[in-house]
Amino acid sequence: GAGVSQSPSNKVTEKGKDVELRCDPISGHTALYWYRQSLGQGLEFLIYFQGNSAPDKSGLPSDRFSAERTGGSVSTLTIQRTQQEDSAVYLCASSLNPSPTGELFFGEGSRLTVL
Amino acid sequence: DAKTTQPTSMDCAEGRAANLPCNHSTISGNEYVYWYRQIHSQGPQYIIHGLKNNETNEMASLIITEDRKSSTLILPHATLRDTAVYYCIVRNPNTGKLIFGQGTTLQVKP
Numbered sequence: 001g002a003g004v005s006q007s008p009s010n011k012v013t014e015k016g017k018d019v020e021l022r023c024d025p026i027s028g029h030t031a032l033y034w035y036r037q038s039l040g041q042g043l044e045f046l047i048y049f050q051g052n053s054a055p056d057k058s059g060l061p062s063d064r065f066s067a068e069r070t071g072g073s074v075s076t077l078t079i080q081r082t083q084q085e086d087s088a089v090y091l092c093a094s095s096l097n098p099s100p101t102g103e104l105f106f107g108e109g110s111r112l113t114v115l
Numbered sequence: 116d117a118k119t120t121q122p123t124s125m126d127c128a129e130g131r132a133a134n135l136p137c138n139h140s141t142i143s144g145n146e147y148v149y150w151y152r153q154i155h156s157q158g159p160q161y162i163i164h165g166l167k168n169n170e171t172n173e174m175a176s177l178i179i180t181e182d183r184k185s186s187t188l189i190l191p192h193a194t195l196r197d198t199a200v201y202y203c204i205v206r207n208p209n210t211g212k213l214i215f216g217q218g219t220t221l222q223v224k225p
Contacts, residue, residue, distance in 0.1 A: 043159065106158035
């Protein structure tokens with residue numbers, strides 16, 4: 001597709017379950033970013049990928065959160081043993097490269113609700 | 116990562132210019148200033164960016180002070196569709212990551 005695609009768009013899960021969120025970046029974009037946005041808040045950086053490696057994981061809130069990227073393309077964010085405070089919109093963005101002048105293109109996000 | 120400070124909210128009359136200020140007093144010489152906006156329930160949308168010089172595109176103008184410690188985003192003729200949260204961001208030059216603050220909620224009124 002032409003833009004960053006995320007799935008699922010909405011996910012409702014029970015506390016304690018694991019969830020996987022998927023991001024398909026724009027074709028050819030080597031840099032990929034995950035963000036989290038809780039209700040009424042700004043975007044919180046989670047992790048950055050350059051290719052398949054993650055040189056900056058500084059924003060992951062706990063060891064229940066992990067992410068991987070394969071083939072320099074699709075990325076999956078996994079949250080284990082979900083808690084209610086994990087409820088948020090998870091946004092993915094990609095850019096052609098990590099240059100400070102390249103535009104980040106955002107997807108529409110995956111809304112996670114933990115009951 | 117440099118921190119930015121913006122007013123929490125602003126109002127603007129439709130058809131008038133909207134001037135959104137931002138302070139980034141700890142910005143480093145190689146860090147760019149970016150502006151994004153987020154309309155309710157959508158992903159953030161790029162507006163404009165700059166380093167030292169003033170910049171203009173089809174959406175907006177960006178005025179950066181000579182000392183680079185502050186900037187102003189100008190929407191020349193605001194419309195109701197410009198109602199959104201506007202984020203001023205200083206971008207990490209090594210990883211390219213954007214660190215978002217709380218932004219300014221701009222309400223354009225008829």
